[in-house]
Amino acid sequence: MATDTEITGNDYGGMEIRAKKAPFSVPMENGSKPPSIKIETENVALIKTLGLPGAMSIIVGTIIGSGIFISPKGVLNYTGSVGLCLSVWAGSGLIALMGCLCYAELGTMLPQTGGEYVYLKTAFGDIPAFLFAWFNIMISKTSSFAIVTMTFATYAVSFFSMCGGPQLPVKLISAIAIILVGIINSWSATLAARIQIIFTFAKVLALVVIIIGGFVRIIQGHTLVLSSGFEGTLKSPFIIALAFYRALWAYGGWQNLNMVAEEMKNPPRDIPRALFSSVIIVTILYVLTNISYLTVMTVDELLDSPAVAATWGDKVLGAAKMIIxxxxxxxxxxxxxxxxxxxxxxxxxxxxxxxxxxxxxxxxVKNYTPIPSMILSVTVALLMIIPGSISSLINFFSFTAWCFFGMTFSSLLVMRYTMKDAPRPYKVPIVIPILMVFVSIYLVVAPIFHEPKIEFLYAFVFVMAGLLFYFPFVYFNLHFKGVDTITMYIQLLLEVSPPKSKEDML
Structure with a gap:
C-alpha cells in the first residue's frame, strides 16, 4: 500500500511518525487537520543486545520451567524402571543436543528473527511458514506462555495461603503476571534480557540445592531404589516413545534462541556456543535432579506424588521446605x-x-521493541487463561510441534542443495539432520499408533484451517477499507514505526 507521494510535516507530540501507508486526513473539531505524516523507515530496527550470557539464559530459562519440579513421574511411569527412566532423560538430552547442532547451522546461515518460520519459508515456501506461524501464535507459544504463568500463579497463591489456591485468585495473578511481563518486554529488550539472566541463575541454583541433597543422601547410603537398575522395564517401543515424549516436553525451549538471532551481537560465534553449552547444562541438571528424587522416594511414592519436588522437600528440607x-x-x-x-x-x-x-x-521509535506484536501475544495468552485448564488441549498438539520440527530438519537438508554457496559459519555433519528427521517421524507416529484419539485429527484440522486465512489475506492480499486509518492511529498511540527490511539488517 505504498504511495509515490512523500509528505513531510510537523512532529506529533515531539515524535516523527514513520509510515509506509498512504497519507490520510482526519477532520478535527475546528475543521483543521492533524499533522501530516513523514514517510521514512531509517534507523528503526531491533537492537543487537544479546551476548553469550543472554543467549544462554534464553535457552536454559525457557527449558527449565515447572516440569522438572512437578511431574518427572511421567517418564518413570512409561519406562517401568529406574535405569531406563534415567536413560530416557539422558537420551532426550542427546536428542535435544542433536537438534541444537542442526539449529546452529540454520541460525548462523540465516541469522534472522523468526527461527523455524524463516527456515521453512526459505526451503519450502510461504504456506508451510504461514501454517507454522499460525499454529505457534494461536496455540503453541501463546498457550505455553499462559500455562507456565498459571503454574506460577497457583504456587504464588498456595505459598501465601498455605493451602490450595482457588481459581479466581490464580487467574487474576496469572493475568497480572502476563501483563507485567508484556510491559517489561515492550519497554526494554535489554531489561527483559537482564531479568532473564537473573531468574535463570536462580532456578539453576534451586536445582543445585536438590542435587546436593541427593548427593548427601547417597553418601548416607540411601541407594536402594537406584540399585534396582532396569528391573520392571517396559519393553513396548510405543510406550517408550511416550516416555521420550514426556522427557522431551521438559526439554522444550532449546530451539528458542533462533527466534531472536537478529538481536544477537555475534550470531556466528554465539549461536553454536549457546545452544551446545545450554543443553549440556540442562541435561546434567535434569539427570542429577532425578537421581536426587530417587534417593528420597521409592518408585511408588514418586508415581503417586502430585508434585515430586514438593514431596522431596517435605522429606529432606523439613522447616525449610517452602524453598521448593x-x-x-x-x-x-x-x-x-x-x-x-x-x-x-x-x-x-x-x-x-x-x-x-x-x-x-x-x-x-525510541526503545526499538515490537510493542504491537507483544500486545497481540499478551492478549491471546490472557484469553487462554479464562477457560481454566488448557494443558489437556496442548497435549494433543504436541505431535504437531514435532511435525514442524521434522520439516525444519528437512529444510536444512533441502538448503544443502538449493543454497550450496550460502555461507555456513557452522556446518553440522549430514548424518545428524537425517537422524533427526527419523526421530521426528517416530515421535509423531508412535503415540498415534499406541493410543489413537480423535483429538489428533482435530489438531491436524486446526493447523490446516490456517489456509482459510492464508489464501484471502496473504495470497490474494485482500485489504479491508479503513485498515490504513487504523494503522495510522495505532502508530500515533504507540509511537511505533515500520522496521528496516531484512536485507538491511543482515
Missing part, C-alpha cells in the same frame, strides 16, 4: 519472561513478511 514452591515460582516466572520475549518476535517476523497485519511488525 518459591523455587517453582521463580522458575516459572523466568520461563514466562522468556516465552514472551520469543513469542513476540515470531509475530514480528511473520508480519514483516506480510503474513500478518503490517502494524504488528512496527517497532517503538
Amino acid at each position: 514452591p518459591l523455587s517453582v515460582m521463580v522458575s516459572t516466572f523466568g520461563s514466562t519472561n522468556g516465552s514472551a520475549y520469543v513469542g513476540g518476535r515470531l509475530i514480528f517476523a511473520a508480519a514483516r513478511d506480510g503474513f500478518l497485519p503490517e502494524v504488528l511488525s512496527f517497532l517503538h
Whole structure:
C-alpha cells in the first residue's frame, strides 16, 4: 500500500511518525487537520543486545520451567524402571543436543528473527511458514506462555495461603503476571534480557540445592531404589516413545534462541556456543535432579506424588521446605519472561513478511521493541487463561510441534542443495539432520499408533484451517477499507514505526 507521494510535516507530540501507508486526513473539531505524516523507515530496527550470557539464559530459562519440579513421574511411569527412566532423560538430552547442532547451522546461515518460520519459508515456501506461524501464535507459544504463568500463579497463591489456591485468585495473578511481563518486554529488550539472566541463575541454583541433597543422601547410603537398575522395564517401543515424549516436553525451549538471532551481537560465534553449552547444562541438571528424587522416594511414592519436588522437600528440607514452591515460582516466572520475549518476535517476523497485519511488525521509535506484536501475544495468552485448564488441549498438539520440527530438519537438508554457496559459519555433519528427521517421524507416529484419539485429527484440522486465512489475506492480499486509518492511529498511540527490511539488517 505504498504511495509515490512523500509528505513531510510537523512532529506529533515531539515524535516523527514513520509510515509506509498512504497519507490520510482526519477532520478535527475546528475543521483543521492533524499533522501530516513523514514517510521514512531509517534507523528503526531491533537492537543487537544479546551476548553469550543472554543467549544462554534464553535457552536454559525457557527449558527449565515447572516440569522438572512437578511431574518427572511421567517418564518413570512409561519406562517401568529406574535405569531406563534415567536413560530416557539422558537420551532426550542427546536428542535435544542433536537438534541444537542442526539449529546452529540454520541460525548462523540465516541469522534472522523468526527461527523455524524463516527456515521453512526459505526451503519450502510461504504456506508451510504461514501454517507454522499460525499454529505457534494461536496455540503453541501463546498457550505455553499462559500455562507456565498459571503454574506460577497457583504456587504464588498456595505459598501465601498455605493451602490450595482457588481459581479466581490464580487467574487474576496469572493475568497480572502476563501483563507485567508484556510491559517489561515492550519497554526494554535489554531489561527483559537482564531479568532473564537473573531468574535463570536462580532456578539453576534451586536445582543445585536438590542435587546436593541427593548427593548427601547417597553418601548416607540411601541407594536402594537406584540399585534396582532396569528391573520392571517396559519393553513396548510405543510406550517408550511416550516416555521420550514426556522427557522431551521438559526439554522444550532449546530451539528458542533462533527466534531472536537478529538481536544477537555475534550470531556466528554465539549461536553454536549457546545452544551446545545450554543443553549440556540442562541435561546434567535434569539427570542429577532425578537421581536426587530417587534417593528420597521409592518408585511408588514418586508415581503417586502430585508434585515430586514438593514431596522431596517435605522429606529432606523439613522447616525449610517452602524453598521448593518459591523455587517453582521463580522458575516459572523466568520461563514466562522468556516465552514472551520469543513469542513476540515470531509475530514480528511473520508480519514483516506480510503474513500478518503490517502494524504488528512496527517497532517503538525510541526503545526499538515490537510493542504491537507483544500486545497481540499478551492478549491471546490472557484469553487462554479464562477457560481454566488448557494443558489437556496442548497435549494433543504436541505431535504437531514435532511435525514442524521434522520439516525444519528437512529444510536444512533441502538448503544443502538449493543454497550450496550460502555461507555456513557452522556446518553440522549430514548424518545428524537425517537422524533427526527419523526421530521426528517416530515421535509423531508412535503415540498415534499406541493410543489413537480423535483429538489428533482435530489438531491436524486446526493447523490446516490456517489456509482459510492464508489464501484471502496473504495470497490474494485482500485489504479491508479503513485498515490504513487504523494503522495510522495505532502508530500515533504507540509511537511505533515500520522496521528496516531484512536485507538491511543482515
